[in-house]
Amino acid sequence: MKIRDAFERVKKPALDAWGRIDSEALFKELNLDSFNYDYQDLNESDRLAGYRLTYWQCGDTEVGAVLYFLDNKPAAVVIKPYRKSDSVWHWVSREMRDKVRAFVEQFRNEEEVNVTLLDMDKEIEETYTIDYREQLHSDRTTALYKGNKVTLLIGKEHKHYYESDNDDSVVMIRKENEELMRVSMKEIEFPLELEDKC
Structure with missing residues (x-):
């Protein structure tokens, strides 16, 4: 079977059953600082979804291969063989990776960052x-x-x-x-x- 066939035939349960994304691994792969993003909205979006192709338990963690889709189009295969191993991403194309990154960046919170300002006239000990x-x-x-x-x-x-x-x-x-x-x-x-x- 070709990978193309796996993308066409993978089981797609309802998103609330499984098809969530591994946000931490995704941010790491896309070189994004995950600090100021709305994870809940990202995970509840039905545009980006991951469906398991293979899976097994490694300690307390489910591992295996996951097929990712953006707008129901194949995006990537993500493989995590062991609990402590990093996820390895294989993208369908660079263009698709860029599209996923652009999609994820829509969930960045644009609220003002709290900055502590100096009082330049404040007295300090010498x-x-x-x-x-x-x-x-x-x-x-x-x-x-x-x-x-x-x-x-x-x-x-x-x-x-x-x-x-x-x-x-x-x-x-x-x-x-x-x-x-x-x-x-x-x-x-x-x-x-x-x-x-x-």
């Missing part, structure tokens, strides 16, 4: 804190402690400061007067990465 020593970037060796510049004693050459405990919320610092202190990471401030004002 420093920030982090909670744990392990979050420190390796090139971050200086910071502020109570408004004064300090050196952070981190890295392999300073690991002996931290061998007695595993408290990652503290850090050893060297003040400008060479005094060493063990302080909470929450007391350390980092300036924003800004160019100096002219």
Whole structure:
């Protein structure tokens, strides 16, 4: 039997019985972002339908071969041999693939996307804190402690400061007067990465 004959003879139960489409696989095949589409309307349309040619269970998933039609004309054969395998699409023609894509795009919701806008005059702090020593970037060796510049004693050459405990919320610092202190990471401030004002 030719594939053409399979398209002519495949059983076409009522759409509410089975002939639904696998929207997720379809969007993936058509390289469409499925985020902003009306799936329900797409699935309830009688213009695009899929009818199983072969089917079996693989775990909790029905797999096999499905014949897709657009406006009752052959569009594609979709084969999914295993539950975890991707669906493989074989199109009748490039033109039919383009027609299916154009049809699907009719179900895109055109509602306005929610965009958060900045208030460019909002005041922000010029420093920030982090909670744990392990979050420190390796090139971050200086910071502020109570408004004064300090050196952070981190890295392999300073690991002996931290061998007695595993408290990652503290850090050893060297003040400008060479005094060493063990302080909470929450007391350390980092300036924003800004160019100096002219």
